[in-house]
Amino acid sequence: MANILEGYLNGKDLKIGIVVARFNEFITSKLLSGAIDTLRRHETNEDDIDVAWVPGAFEIPVVAKKLAQTGKYDAVICLGAVIRGSTTHYDYVCNEVSKGVAQVGMSTGVPTIFGVVTTENIEQAVERAGTKAGNKGSDAAMAAMEMASLLKKIK
Ligand SMILES: Nc1c(NC[C@H](O)[C@H](O)[C@H](O)CO)[nH]c(=O)[nH]c1=O
Numbered sequence: 644m645a646n647i648l649e650g651y652l653n654g655k656d657l658k659i660g661i662v663v664a665r666f667n668e669f670i671t672s673k674l675l676s677g678a679i680d681t682l683r684r685h686e687t688n689e690d691d692i693d694v695a696w697v698p699g700a701f702e703i704p705v706v707a708k709k710l711a712q713t714g715k716y717d718a719v720i721c722l723g724a725v726i727r728g729s730t731t732h733y734d735y736v737c738n739e740v741s742k743g744v745a746q747v748g749m750s751t752g753v754p755t756i757f758g759v760v761t762t763e764n765i766e767q768a769v770e771r772a773g774t775k776a777g778n779k780g781s782d783a784a785m786a787a788m789e790m791a792s793l794l795k796k797i798k
């Protein structure tokens with residue numbers, strides 16, 4: 644019989660850091676509330692959730708890395724909303740945020756979850772912040788709990 648290593652969707656003994664961008668706060672505040680609601684509904688103690696606000700998505704990786712390096716957190720959730728404008732700025736922000744968040748996880752070994760919506764327009768962002776396409780903040784919280792509990796199992 645194979646030994647299956649898998650994480651649980653429970654935050655009972657987890658300490659979670661959240662980095663959230665203030666840019667497009669109308670969207671990111673909904674992602675944050677979705678993440679916190681999901682963590683709480685899966686038994687995460689709200690006192691074990693720390694939230695750091697940054698100006699925009701581009702600033703997420705440096706703060707995510709700082710949180711991960713403290714050794715205090717079982718996972719770090721990164722939340723933002725990057726919505727295409729009329730220049731190529733969108734592409735540079737998206738590329739650097741996604742690469743940066745992935746690099747934090749790989750370099751620190753702390754599960755660092757990419758909960759940044761990258762959309763062509765505001766409607767797509769609204770759809771992913773608690774309306775017809777769900778809440779990407781909630782999805783990120785689920786991934787955080789599973790990854791944190793999985794890594795705790797792998798010695
Ligand atoms: N256009 C969006 C931004 N732009 C701001 C950058 O993230 C960054 O804060 C600035 O370039 C200073 O370094 N940020 C978002 O989060 N979402 C956007 O749609």
Ligand SMILES: CC(=O)[C@@H](O)COP(=O)(O)O
Nearest residue numbers: 726727728729730732733
């Ligand atoms: C994602 C962005 O940086 C973008 O919203 C900025 O808008 P613009 O390209 O019109 O300057």
